[in-house]
Amino acid sequence: MRQRSVHAATLRLSTALVTVLVWGAVGCASDPTQPVEAPSQPTTEASFAIIQDQVLTPRCAGCHAAGTTFANQSGLVLTEDVAYENLLNQPPKNDGARGDNLVRVSDVGLPGIFKSFLWEKINWPQEEHFLGDHPDYGSLMPLGGPPLTYGQMEFIRQWISAGAPRGGAVVDEAVLRDTRVYQPGPFAGLEPPAEGLHIQLGPFNVMPGHDREVFEYRELSHVQDLFVNRFEIAMRQGSHHFILHTFNDDMPDELLPAVGDLRDVYDENGDRIWTTIYPMLYHEFFVGTQTPIANYTFPPGVALRLPARIGVDLNSHYLNRGADIVQGEVHLNLHTVPASQVEREARVLSLNNQDFSLPPGQVSTVEKTYTFNQRYNVFQLVSHAHQYMLTFEVELVGGARDGELVYFADDWEHPPIVPFDPPLVLESGQGLKLRAKYDNWTDGPLGFGLSSEEEMMILFGYYYTD
Numbered sequence: 001m002r003q004r005s006v007h008a009a010t011l012r013l014s015t016a017l018v019t020v021l022v023w024g025a026v027g028c029a030s031d032p033t034q035p036v037e038a039p040s041q042p043t044t045e046a047s048f049a050i051i052q053d054q055v056l057t058p059r060c061a062g063c064h065a066a067g068t069t070f071a072n073q074s075g076l077v078l079t080e081d082v083a084y085e086n087l088l089n090q091p092p093k094n095d096g097a098r099g100d101n102l103v104r105v106s107d108v109g110l111p112g113i114f115k116s117f118l119w120e121k122i123n124w125p126q127e128e129h130f131l132g133d134h135p136d137y138g139s140l141m142p143l144g145g146p147p148l149t150y151g152q153m154e155f156i157r158q159w160i161s162a163g164a165p166r167g168g169a170v171v172d173e174a175v176l177r178d179t180r181v182y183q184p185g186p187f188a189g190l191e192p193p194a195e196g197l198h199i200q201l202g203p204f205n206v207m208p209g210h211d212r213e214v215f216e217y218r219e220l221s222h223v224q225d226l227f228v229n230r231f232e233i234a235m236r237q238g239s240h241h242f243i244l245h246t247f248n249d250d251m252p253d254e255l256l257p258a259v260g261d262l263r264d265v266y267d268e269n270g271d272r273i274w275t276t277i278y279p280m281l282y283h284e285f286f287v288g289t290q291t292p293i294a295n296y297t298f299p300p301g302v303a304l305r306l307p308a309r310i311g312v313d314l315n316s317h318y319l320n321r322g323a324d325i326v327q328g329e330v331h332l333n334l335h336t337v338p339a340s341q342v343e344r345e346a347r348v349l350s351l352n353n354q355d356f357s358l359p360p361g362q363v364s365t366v367e368k369t370y371t372f373n374q375r376y377n378v379f380q381l382v383s384h385a386h387q388y389m390l391t392f393e394v395e396l397v398g399g400a401r402d403g404e405l406v407y408f409a410d411d412w413e414h415p416p417i418v419p420f421d422p423p424l425v426l427e428s429g430q431g432l433k434l435r436a437k438y439d440n441w442t443d444g445p446l447g448f449g450l451s452s453e454e455e456m457m458i459l460f461g462y463y464y465t466d
């Protein structure tokens, strides 16, 4: 572990040095610190042409041009004449990525995101994951930064999800209006919101070479129900995830944790602490993130109810692959609106299939369809399973889009939290089909259960009804 992180850090440092030299010497691109201006008029220009004009040509092709050392090193030319051919379904030059069976850009649609090396290379907000889990993937692009804008990254993500066509306007250009740029660097925390709640967890120590997951129970003091329409989360570097849970109605009083105690999931020997684990059975997801900075606004008029004086369980997970103690810390802002502005209450979707058994020594797939008895507008999904999961897919059932894949995860530890704007509309009688594939490599059957030696098949999300 420690070795890996040192490797990643050195790699990054040397790249930064190279890049400083590079910017001066080659003058690769037009000034990358200036956000590209988003067009104000919607056009029907092909999405890939927009990517070429606004990203590849100005931000990448300076280095990725025929004859440069960069092009030789990366094996990749991104000038307009050849960029598409060099990306689509082409094996990466990078050995690690090729070994993981990635292609530069996959054309298979939504699951293609996880097969596309281009996406890994430009996804700066996942810097921790990139550097920590894939030290052999080279550097984030554009080399040396600054990152693409959030809008540009999202545009490319949606283009890949749509099958990465050469022609056709498959992504709404409005996405490009988000010209914010991911800022790595020192933790700045969050100022309390103008209206709403500000919650802090930590700081707490995470020892070198350790994985520390903690919970802390709090009783909130607001005396009237609040309506949350936006949340912001900022985490000190090194975090895996943060989730604010509430407890469902079945939570037995005797399991309620003491207020303000930082409860570890593992003890010093790496063994599970069951008093921390049992209450997890009664958790209900409220808000959460896997990126160091999250800022999410609900659709207009939609808000989540936070009942008066509710108890919340804060959950943070840090990995420290370095040689020094690091501090874990999370700030959360729940922005609220007056009840009078809420047209529809957001609800937490929790589709929890506990009825499965995975035969030993083989790969098996579990499917379960949930149909709704009124119109559901689903605007966020995230899956939850344990270490035996290979893939987790969700398809629409019924209606014109029957069979369309809307969610895909192939990493049980980092399932993506996928927003839908506009929401997925599921009419009465339509629904969602969950399909999870597991590899039960043990010699006994596996079923639903809390521990990491058991499995789960849960889809969380947000929705509203009309």
Ligand code: HEC
Pocket: 019, 022, 028, 029, 055, 056, 059, 060, 061, 062, 063, 064, 070, 073, 074, 075, 076, 091, 092, 093, 094, 104, 117, 118, 121, 122, 137, 138, 139, 140, 141, 142, 143, 144, 148
């Ligand atoms: C300053 C020069 C420079 C700039 C600017 C640059 N790259 Fe790179 N790129 C490199 C180098 C050097 C490599 C090989 C080393 C590595 O992967 O870190 C590379 C590798 C890559 C690879 C991996 C290719 C493979 O098959 O292994 C991709 C994908 C990539 N770059 C995409 C981009 C994109 C997209 C941009 C613009 C957003 C960009 N690069 C901007 C220098 C650059």
